Amino acid sequence: MLEQKNKIVVVGGGSWATANIKMLTDNTIEKELFWWMRNEQAVEHIKTFRHNPNYLSSVEIRVSAGNISSDLKILLKKANFVLLNVPAAFLKEALQTITAEDLKGKKIVSAIKGIVPDENLIIGEFLNQHYNIPFTDFMVISGPCHAEEVALEKLSYLTIASQDMTLAAEFAGMINTRYIKTIISDDIYGTEYGAVLKNVYAIASGICHGVGYGDNFQSVLISNAIRELERFVAAVHPIDRDIKESAYLGDLLVTAYSQFSRNRTFGNMVGKGYTVKSAQLEMNMIAEGYFAVNCLHQVNKQYGVYMPICEAVYAILYKKATPVIEMRKLAEKLS
């Protein structure tokens, strides 16, 4: 039997949350949306003016004013789907007022492309270990898709991954629109880790650009990056997958080359000589790869995968290695 109306709470107030709200409201399947963000001022602004003041401000928000709140616990009581959209580094903080009981029985979708710091866990693992979410109730939404292009209704493809493919198809049906096509997959580990890694490679791409390498070198860097990504996901979750699919290669390409990429922009600043702190302050947006590369460095101690690009980015961001020297050393290892 069809469950009444789907009720979805979107968690997070940044660009991707705003873009997801747009997709969900442009999609014609009947549903009720709730939106949580921590910033009270932004909540009041959106209720009054129907636009997010801080991110993707051009998007008209069509969520009932009464359904937008900074109280997550209350919103969760009304929802059967939860779409997580805060950067991984702030996920614990965002969920600090709730318990496993508040999420019990709900279907959780992660749109986060990061690793929870300190825990060194991807989102599915984190929710499973800390909130008892069964993997069969968990989905990942990923793929090459910048929020800014969603705002412009540029044709984009998203992959919904879940161990329960029927559930993935159900959620895909709730977000596809004229400009969003959906693909479903059962590879939650590869989809999550692939998205985490491509952010680090986009930082590497930005650093290279910042220190003066051209398109010729960038293409060699990225072709090495997809092989590094493939080695790592094969070590963590060895299943038969085609790394050329858009959730893996496509997402790497868009993030490494797009003008909209936060990770590439951040890397470019670091390559040009900004300190990590000053680049972060200047951006007002989050480059997930900065946090992820530290976590990956720890996680890979267990797997021992050869990851020269990740190690170069780690050395630059966490060990104060000089970008130009580190990139020269990396260039010797690429083929």
Ligand SMILES: NC(=O)C1=CN([C@@H]2O[C@H](COP(=O)(O)OP(=O)(O)OC[C@H]3O[C@@H](n4cnc5c(N)ncnc54)[C@H](O)[C@@H]3O)[C@@H](O)[C@H]2O)C=CC1
């Ligand atoms: N923006 C995009 O095009 C896409 C983003 N994603 C993923 O979506 C997730 C959310 O990223 P975006 O919406 O892009 O973020 P954003 O960079 O647009 O916005 C930053 C977000 O972080 C929050 N934030 C900043 N500092 C904070 C703090 N100290 N404590 C708590 N929260 C804080 C802000 O409230 C805001 O929600 C990330 O994992 C990202 O990788 C995935 C696909 C596309």
Ligand SMILES: O=C(CO)COP(=O)(O)O
């Ligand atoms: O994941 C993204 C595009 O698919 C967004 O990447 P950035 O966070 O680097 O902007």
